[in-house]
Amino acid sequence: MEMFWELVLGASLLTVAICLTKLLLVKTHIRRFRGQLERLREDDTREIVKISLVDRELERLAVEVNEVITHLRQLHIDAKNNEHDLKIQIANMSHDLKTPLVAVKGYVQLLQRDRVSPDEASGYLQIIAEKADVLSRLVGNFFELSIIDSDDYQVDVGKLDINASLTNVALTFYTSFAERDIEPEMDLPDRAVYAWANDIAFERIMHNLIENAILYTEGKIWLSLNDRGHSVVVTVSNEITNPSALDPDQLFKRSYRADQARHSSHSGLGLYIVKTLAEKMNATVRANLSDGFFSISIILTSDT
Structure with a gap:
């Protein structure tokens, strides 16, 4: 024991x-x-x-x-990158706003001269009006971006006739096409094509894509709609002569500026707005450069 x-x-x-x-x-x-x-x-x-x-x-x-x-x-790392992008965006915004403002000031000074013919004055006023439109578009883009870039901003999606919506947006550019002597080629079905989307967001996306194509095309513009059964693909394409000026992997970043855009009055925010609105609708955006053509496609979930 x-x-x-x-x-x-x-x-x-x-x-x-x-x-x-x-x-x-x-x-x-x-x-x-x-x-x-x-x-x-x-x-x-x-x-x-x-x-x-x-x-x-x-x-x-x-x-x-x-x-x-x-x-x-x-x-x-993300905060550092966002800070860097914000600095670039502020610099771009400053450049974008300054360019048309300087032009307007210059033409106003020309109008103030004593020897200005009526024809010259009319021409100057036309240019001033065009620059004012540029400023209006820039301010509109900046304001829209401040709203849709928020995590709190949501869009409701529903059954939308993509064919009808795309056609309506294209028709609003009739004057712009005529002024640039562009006759867009449209490959659209002769029937309704439905997908899950928000009508306002989708039309804004198409407006930005068509406007971008008009600004930078070196010739033709194509609009196409492809119903793949499980998805609906809308593509806007335009000819370009300087593919090296574009980087498809960077195009949709807020701070991205193509070389050719730096010398224009276009803010470069249009494609970022496209991407942001597409993501709000659970859609996918793809850019492609091939054989002198630049294309952007929006891939939506089909209603079928």
Whole structure:
């Protein structure tokens, strides 16, 4: 009997010793863990916290902490990128607004001269009116962007006849096509084609795409609508002579400016608005450069 209690006592002491040893190891690793976190906070290194195979819960804690660290680092990177993009956008906005304003001021000064013929005055006033339209479009784009770029801005989608909507938008550009001597080629079905979309957002998207094509085409413009059963694809294409000026992978960024756009009165925000509105409708936007043609496609979910 005495031997039994000695065995029990020995086992108990061994168990206590093991528990104390494990506790000391856990405390040691917790101190190391805390030290690693302090170094990460102070030095902003790219390391992660590490822990030896001592306790499963500590291992899980280390994994969770590393995931939080990775997430925070990504947020920091995103914030830096957004700050950089914002600075570029402000510079672009300044340039975009300054260009037509300088032009208007110059032509107003010409009108103030004593020797200005009626024909010259009429021409100057026409240019001033055009520059005022440019300013109006720029301000409208900036205002629209400030609204739709918010996470709180949502659009309701429903069954929409894409064919009819696209045709209506194209018709509003009749005068613009005529002024540029453009006869757009339209490949549209002779029936209604339905998809899930928001009528206002879709028409704004098509307006921006057609306007962009008119501004930068070097010849023809194509509008096409393809019903693929599970999806509906709307494509706007135009000829270009300088493909190297465009970067399809960057086109839809808020701060992107093509080389050719830098010297124009176009703000460059139109395609960013297209992408933002498309995403609000759960649609996809794709850009493509091929054989001297630039195309942008909107892929919508079919109603079928």
